[in-house]
Amino acid sequence: MVSFIIQRIFHSILLLFLVSVISFIIIQLPPVDFIDLRLEELRQEGNPNAELIMLDLRYRFGLDQPIWMQYFRWMGGFLQGDLGVSFDQNERPVSDIIMDRLPMTLVLSLATMLFIYIVAIPIGIYCATHQYSAGDNAFTFIGFIGMATPSFLLALIVMFLIVIYTDIPIGGFLSPEYMDAPWSFAKLINLLSHLWIPVVILGLGGTAGLIRIMRSSLLETLGQQYITTARSKGVKEFFVIYKHALRVAINPVITIIGISIPAIISGEALVSMIMNLPTIGPVFVRSLQVLDMFLAGSILMITSVFVVLGNLIADILLAWVDPRIRYD
Amino acid sequence: MKYFYNKKHKKPLPPVPDINIVLHDDEDLKAQAQSETFWVLVWRKFRRHNIAVIGATIALSFYLFSVIFADFIAPYGLEQSHRVYKSAPPQIVRIIDNDGNWHLRPFVYGFRRELDEITFQRVYKPDYEVKIPLRFFVSGEPYRLLGFIPTSIRLFGVDGENMVFIFGSDRLGRCLFSRIIYGGRVSLTIGLIGVVLSLTIGAITGTISGFYGGHIDNIIQRIIELIRSFPTLPLWMALGAAIPDAWPPLVVFLMISVVLSLIGWGGVSRIVRGMVLSLRERDFTMAAKGLGASDKRIILRHLLPNTASFLVVEATLAIPGMIIGETALSFLGLGLRPPVTSWGVLLEEARQVRVLAEQPWLLLPAAFVIVFVLAVNFAGDGLRDAADPYTK
Numbered sequence: 001m002v003s004f005i006i007q008r009i010f011h012s013i014l015l016l017f018l019v020s021v022i023s024f025i026i027i028q029l030p031p032v033d034f035i036d037l038r039l040e041e042l043r044q045e046g047n048p049n050a051e052l053i054m055l056d057l058r059y060r061f062g063l064d065q066p067i068w069m070q071y072f073r074w075m076g077g078f079l080q081g082d083l084g085v086s087f088d089q090n091e092r093p094v095s096d097i098i099m100d101r102l103p104m105t106l107v108l109s110l111a112t113m114l115f116i117y118i119v120a121i122p123i124g125i126y127c128a129t130h131q132y133s134a135g136d137n138a139f140t141f142i143g144f145i146g147m148a149t150p151s152f153l154l155a156l157i158v159m160f161l162i163v164i165y166t167d168i169p170i171g172g173f174l175s176p177e178y179m180d181a182p183w184s185f186a187k188l189i190n191l192l193s194h195l196w197i198p199v200v201i202l203g204l205g206g207t208a209g210l211i212r213i214m215r216s217s218l219l220e221t222l223g224q225q226y227i228t229t230a231r232s233k234g235v236k237e238f239f240v241i242y243k244h245a246l247r248v249a250i251n252p253v254i255t256i257i258g259i260s261i262p263a264i265i266s267g268e269a270l271v272s273m274i275m276n277l278p279t280i281g282p283v284f285v286r287s288l289q290v291l292d293m294f295l296a297g298s299i300l301m302i303t304s305v306f307v308v309l310g311n312l313i314a315d316i317l318l319a320w321v322d323p324r325i326r327y328d
Numbered sequence: 329m330k331y332f333y334n335k336k337h338k339k340p341l342p343p344v345p346d347i348n349i350v351l352h353d354d355e356d357l358k359a360q361a362q363s364e365t366f367w368v369l370v371w372r373k374f375r376r377h378n379i380a381v382i383g384a385t386i387a388l389s390f391y392l393f394s395v396i397f398a399d400f401i402a403p404y405g406l407e408q409s410h411r412v413y414k415s416a417p418p419q420i421v422r423i424i425d426n427d428g429n430w431h432l433r434p435f436v437y438g439f440r441r442e443l444d445e446i447t448f449q450r451v452y453k454p455d456y457e458v459k460i461p462l463r464f465f466v467s468g469e470p471y472r473l474l475g476f477i478p479t480s481i482r483l484f485g486v487d488g489e490n491m492v493f494i495f496g497s498d499r500l501g502r503c504l505f506s507r508i509i510y511g512g513r514v515s516l517t518i519g520l521i522g523v524v525l526s527l528t529i530g531a532i533t534g535t536i537s538g539f540y541g542g543h544i545d546n547i548i549q550r551i552i553e554l555i556r557s558f559p560t561l562p563l564w565m566a567l568g569a570a571i572p573d574a575w576p577p578l579v580v581f582l583m584i585s586v587v588l589s590l591i592g593w594g595g596v597s598r599i600v601r602g603m604v605l606s607l608r609e610r611d612f613t614m615a616a617k618g619l620g621a622s623d624k625r626i627i628l629r630h631l632l633p634n635t636a637s638f639l640v641v642e643a644t645l646a647i648p649g650m651i652i653g654e655t656a657l658s659f660l661g662l663g664l665r666p667p668v669t670s671w672g673v674l675l676e677e678a679r680q681v682r683v684l685a686e687q688p689w690l691l692l693p694a695a696f697v698i699v700f701v702l703a704v705n706f707a708g709d710g711l712r713d714a715a716d717p718y719t720k
Contacts, residue, residue, distance in 0.1 A: 015553065015554065015557055018554050019554065019557050019558065022554065022558075026563075026566045026567065026570065027566070029567075029570035030569060030570045030572065031572055032572065144702065144705065144706075145698075145702065147705065148648070148698055148701040148702040148705055149698050149701075150652045150655065150656065150697070150701075152656060152659065153675075153694045153697065153698065156675075156678070156679075156684065156691065156694065157691070157694070159684075160684045160685070160688065160691070163684075163685055164685060262556075262558070262559040262560060263559075263560070265559045265562075266559040266560045266561030266562055266563075267561065269561055269562065269565070270561070270656055270659070270660070273660070274679070284562060284565070285565065285660055285662070288565055288566060288568075288569040288662060289569070289660075289661060289662070291569065296566065296569075299562070300558070300562055300563075300566055303558075303559050303562055304557055304558050304559065307557050307558065307559055308557050311556075311557065
């Protein structure tokens with residue numbers, strides 16, 4: 001088991017290195033960069049020093065050097081915590097921008113994952129044990145619609161309904177009075193009261209999918225012969241399901257953990273934009289729209305780090321639950 | 329098979345074998361039954377799932393109306409706008425008018441300009457004094473039916489200078505219904521192309537990976553894992569942003585399809601690889617190899633056709649993902665941009681809640697996306713059940 005973990009960790013580090021190279025290449029892909037756009041803007045304003053300012057910027061950030069040197073500069077800085085600066089935000093350090101928003105993004109993602117698992121697993125078990133009942137059919141139907149509706153459309157519709165029909169103020173995670181206040185229990189409650197809408201919107205699609213998977217996996221497991229044996233031996237139904245069947249049926253669900261982390265990270269970008277949440281997503285989109293290289297590349301790199309981490313944890317969890325995998 | 333023997337030419341008859349060829353009834357039937365292909369059986373099983381058939385019908389009608397006959401169904405052109413009625417609400421097609429009278433010909437009410445008391449903006453409300461009858465097969469903006477028949481007949485419209493906005497108009501006075509139809513043409517086509525690309529790359533790499541094994545297999549699987557390490561939407565957005573604005577719209581269109589397909593092929597490749605790994609050990613493969621078949625022939629003639637059922641199901645289930653991806657990208661302005669119109673571009677105009685509150689009809693493209701995705705999901709589910717050889 002330990003050797004498996006060490007092997008996977010090495011594997012992940014190698015993967016992260018390759019991810020950094022690809023991220024860098026992607027950021028370099030646009031033929032025009034932010035500096036060229038600013039140059040155009042300054043020229044149109046009639047600024048006589050436009051060229052000089054731009055040349056100075058290029059020189060300072062090493063943008064006139066060959067690509068591979070730029071990459072090493074970037075990676076070197078990255079590993080020391082210096083991720084460059086954002087041109088769009090008046091040369092504010094990228095690490096500042098990201099650290100501003102990262103905690104809330106993580107809170108949102110974790111809350112969404114918790115929501116998905118806490119809601120979907122019991123409902124999935126219910127649907128499997130009460131197959132074809134009214135509840136099962138209702139959940140299946142809602143599940144289909146939830147899977148068909150992309151999260152950002154759902155966000156738009158929900159926002160629209162809330163703004164038109166209720167008075168709940170939305171936007172942001174905290175009410176104005178709590179923004180700069182020190183952490184307290186009341187602030188936590190306020191946070192939760194603002195958090196539940198984005199969490200529900202983000203989590204609905206994932207919940208629908210997970211319910212289906214849980215349901216079909218448990219149904220398949222309950223059809224096995226050892227379940228019939230346990231029942232005929234007199235084991236109480238509760239233990240048959242939760243002690244025997246669930247352990248086997250939970251296997252595909254754990255696999256999904258690995259896949260759902262990147263899904264949540266990528267899904268939150270759109271929803272956060274629509275709902276004006278102070279997370280990384282909107283910053284990332286804006287940086288792409290203005291071709292702010294350091295910022296976009298760093299965010300892509302960091303989210304990929306989380307994805308690789310998530311896959312690593314999922315692999316280890318799976319090996320822990322299913323011993324067959326360790327000896328591959 | 330009977331030969332037509334023309335007595336005038338007096339050609340000699342072909343030699344007839346000396347056997348009494350009499351087909352018994354059951355042999356006839358057996359000969360007929362043996363010619364049922366796998367796909368006939370799949371179709372029969374598919375027909376039994378009502379929901380799947382409904383889904384497939386809806387999805388195919390979308391393609392028929394929005395892709396092939398787009399110009400006929402849409403009453404107006406993509407950029408055709410009314411001088412006056414901008415941001416006008418939808419005009420409901422009625423048969424019963426306000427006084428309770430029935431009319432044979434459907435009609436809509438005209439518009440009346442009002443000043444909204446709260447926002448002080450120009451709002452258009454239905455004018456119950458003005459009835460505008462709906463005409464069918466009217467002559468509208470000319471186009472080419474099926475790409476080459478020049479005509480100008482459209483399904484419906486109204487007389488004179490008026491325009492009928494059954495889904496309302498946008499802020500430039502363009503008919504939303506027409507834009508949704510034309511936008512659907514772009515969205516649905518991108519979905520199709522993206523899926524074809526994704527499946528092609530996935531099937532080829534999966535087959536090569538599974539068949540040859542060894543280093544090639546390793547490299548391909550590592551590449552797939554690398555792509556899987558990126559969050560999907562940010563990767564799409566970054567690649568979408570990399571497409572320069574200056575490129576012609578058609579090239580942008582193709583590049584978006586390529587970008588969308590880049591993520592999907594990994595999953596397909598892995599599953600095809602698994603299938604090929606097991607197919608490789610089967611008797612028919614070894615027999616073909618023993619008979620001297622080249623690698624290429626084994627792959628193309630024996631292995632790939634056996635993966636066909638999975639590929640078809642996967643294609644059907646992947647289309648919604650592609651369409652949602654394109655909609656998301658264009659919604660953010662990182663995919664298709666105006667004047668190219670797709671459902672995502674249309675929704676981009678409805679992005680702010682403020683705008684939505686005053687003109688909620690701009691959200692209608694979302695309904696089309698949802699309905700289409702639902703329909704294809706149902707059809708794909710039914711297809712997967714029908715193609716599954718293990719359930720009756």
